[in-house]
């Protein structure tokens with residue numbers, strides 16, 4: 536691996552392939568896999584990641600918003616793309632780019648049907664989302680009759696899948712709750728399908744669902760975090776390889792005498808002679824202020840260097856008193872060994888938040 540010369544997010548496509556193949560080994564051959572590439576593929580790079588997964592013959596993609604799907608089409612993604620949380624104002628964009636909306640309430644359903652009817656579409660693929668306990672988005676049982684009546688009199692749309700989302704698939708203490716969600720999903724989809732003359736696909740599992748609830752894979756599974764190398768538990772993590780390494784370098788080294796301070800608001804005051812390194816990465820790059828003041832740490836030449844003082848917009852200062860290093864040396868903020876999950880834990884958050892926060896200012900590079 537080349538040494539970093541600036542802040543860079545290095546993405547290892549071989550690890551992505553490993554994760555994809557591991558997940559594929561966990562589902563039946565006929566079960567489809569949807570790669571969730573919302574939020575720049577969880578902060579990595581949606582275009583590169585999606586094109587690579589497309590080459591590996593993934594079945595489907597999902598994004599959160601229409602704009603993300605349009606970007607994928609521009610990049611050359613030809614596989615179907617589900618838009619998980621579309622807004623009516625983007626419906627024309629959705630149709631123009633052959634994206635497939637998730638419809639989750641009567642209002643948005645009717646708005647979409649009005650547009651597909653007006654545009655004289657036939658069998659435009661839509662996905663029906665049911666709420667089974669997350670209480671975020673989704674139809675409930677009492678909407679089914681209305682949906683079926685609309686579907687039976689309107690051929691401009693066709694239900695490609697029926698799906699739901701688990702609230703706590705990673706938490707085995709909530710197993711009863713999750714099993715109830717799965718049961719409720721079966722009940723709702725049976726009611727729905729009984730009144731259709733065709734059979735849409737069913738899906739409910741995210742990454743932790745794939746691993747913890749093999750009986751609930753149905754026709755397709757949706758994986759996000761697993762592709763990027765995290766399994767939501769220590770037990771699962773051993774099967775995955777984090778695909779991204781966030782690297783930076785030492786811009787400058789200072790020797791701080793006892794009683795002097797470092798950074799804004801003088802948040803760090805030295806109680807003895809300390810050596811600090813200033814790194815070109817800050818909260819505008821995705822390392823939030825919650826990592827400052829001794830909470831988070833980076834790795835320099837294999838040794839942990841705690842972040843001291845307040846995180847600045849473009850820089851952090853770390854304590855290197857115990858580390859043999861020099862200006863220009865490479866710094867690992869997180870990677871396969873010092874993982875994003877471990878760093879996230881120091882600030883009481885989760886890998887999802889840390890990796891999706893790495894801003895677009897940070898250059899991406901690829902190991903192929």
Ligand SMILES: *Cc1c(COP(=O)(O)O)cnc(C)c1O
Nearest residue numbers: 571700741742757758759760761
């Ligand atoms: C983000 C998301 C996923 C992916 O979840 P992971 O835990 O990252 O695998 C799946 N389904 C829906 C509806 C989502 O919003």
